[in-house]
Amino acid sequence: MSFELTYVYLDHNATTPLSQEVEQAVIQALPLWGNPSSIHQAGRGPKSLLREARKNLARELQCSPLELIFTSGGSESNNSVIKGVYEKTLGTARCEFITSTVEHPSVLKSFQYLESLGARVYYVPVSRQGILDIDYYERVLSEKTALVSIMAANNETGVLFPVSLLSQKAHEKGALFHTDAVQAFGKIPVSLKDWNVDFASFSGHKFYSLKGTGLLYAKKSSEMEIFILGGAQERARRGGTENVLGIHALGIQANQLKNVGVYFGQMEKLRNRFEERLLESIPGVKINQAQVPRLPNTSSVLIEGVDGETLLMSLDIKGFAVSTGAACSSGNPEPSPVLLAMGLTAAEAQNSLRVSLGWSTTEEQMDHFLETLKSVVQRLRRLAESDVGITYGS
């Protein structure tokens, strides 16, 4: 992890550093620049890199190598399933779709697009704790449902959804089930066999691998229109010359999936310790969604009277990278739509900070972060108090 040692990176839900294995693999594979579709010598090395990567990933995710389609990332995977199933089922009796209110923009905007074409889309709400309204889900699920798309883990709060259960209920009605597993990948053990979903999206750069690389799991029997039409790559399910270097990196990093259980325990311990000490040491602090199953690395912290973005900037100057929400909407002055959908007020959402740990996060870093956070919050509150004369958490 080659970032400056003095800089503490706690924004692993936005993106992850490259693993040393990936860095090495990229450098070593640069000479294998041939086109894997070429049948001469130059194509053979690249072709075997693709085969190896697909095999590694399938083994760790517990599926068949032929069920994996390499894409340019999670957003492409999500768009391709949602639009592809819509196009495939157009004109049939299955004309309804179900998703949740707290999905990634690539999912929500795809469904909004289907609505603009006339499709009926149901958005399952969540409670303030982030729990999905299963009653609502069961009420709207029917023989008319073409596809359900519900994420495995939320990017902003880390809340986990019961994928196997939701998928089973969809299948009982004959509907297809897709899960955006981008944030789960590399943070919790994932078994496609246990999940028994029809489609799942993954992203390389949330998993210590390269940006611009992703995966789409598409179960053998699951039908959808092809998103990128073209050559016969990916068994004619995704055209375009393969991103050999990126796919190779993903395959190398797949070998690290077996360690996810260990990292899980390590990150969870550090995260929980941080949250406990945070609640003890700073008044007027709450942990969003602390009481529900969550990713082991994510902490969504509500700090009364402190603007999240100002806090982020102050912490950045002191050498700590955190986030106020999804990176892809960074710089956007609007409060997080995910937190609003969970029932937080605009003020609460704007007072929230996302801390996301990684495989290499240390106890020392978290201690150092807590101390800095404490002093920055105190300073920002003092500034605010001198303006309006209020105190927090008392």
Next chain:
Amino acid sequence: MSFELTYVYLDHNATTPLSQEVEQAVIQALPLWGNPSSIHQAGRGPKSLLREARKNLARELQCSPLELIFTSGGSESNNSVIKGVYEKTLGTARCEFITSTVEHPSVLKSFQYLESLGARVYYVPVSRQGILDIDYYERVLSEKTALVSIMAANNETGVLFPVSLLSQKAHEKGALFHTDAVQAFGKIPVSLKDWNVDFASFSGHKFYSLKGTGLLYAKKSSEMEIFILGGAQERARRGGTENVLGIHALGIQANQLKNVGVYFGQMEKLRNRFEERLLESIPGVKINQAQVPRLPNTSSVLIEGVDGETLLMSLDIKGFAVSTGAACSSGNPEPSPVLLAMGLTAAEAQNSLRVSLGWSTTEEQMDHFLETLKSVVQRLRRLAESDVGITYGS
């Protein structure tokens, strides 16, 4: 160019080696793994790489940086324009589309898909010399045309189409014009200002840069639906965390575009000399589309009585990489659809070989190739003669 020195690579239309500049740039940029959308320190380096790449490419292609959208490659760029304009114009009076019969599969299949949705698509035929039937084009072009998509240079024969003229004629009818410039990029000087098209597709790996990276030029005023919906990346015109490393490499390689004129002359001289000597030294050989404007690096050679794929394999064993057609349909026993569309018989198409030179191809390599080709053709013809008792070119 790190391939084995003894191996002579003459398949640059399939893919190109990485330039030394790109190799160095990739290695140096590995530590800049941050998310360019992050507003903290980790995002700033990656963000400036994106800005720099966009600026370099816009300068060399003669457009505004804001008119360039980074994609995962030529196939994504082509799919996004064709489907995006279709979706945008759906329900309007502009409901017809025009393309040519010799386009890349990502273009042809996208149009076939539009046809399956009910759109009217005209396929402009080409002559045996590969020349586009302009009369047909003008006949089908009308106020009903939504989009014309015609390639700048053919991948299999190298034939160039008159992009500026075709675009001007489309604009006279108020239609949008797209060109798949994947094969032109890096082989002939490209000026988007001179072309005056609405959309153009480019691919990194045809230009000595990385696979999985591409460009879409979309003129400021040109409207299309967004292909990958999601975050606010690329000014909300293409969602998904950017492939920073790939985009950086594309930007570094853009600085080499100024040398294209020099490489043009160099490749053309070697290609022409090869063709002349080939015609002198092997009987029963023709050059497909030799009499029309062509890419300087491409030679489509018809060798009577020799199966292209057998020849390819024999040459591969001797250390030469060539192709029988598009790499993305390699291994497919069918004759090249492009050559068939040009009016070659199935036998002629199957007797054709594509030789495509690159920036680093040398005279010595071409001489060595010609000698080897001569002896391999002689041997294969002797084998065939002993079977059926015929002689060629006499």
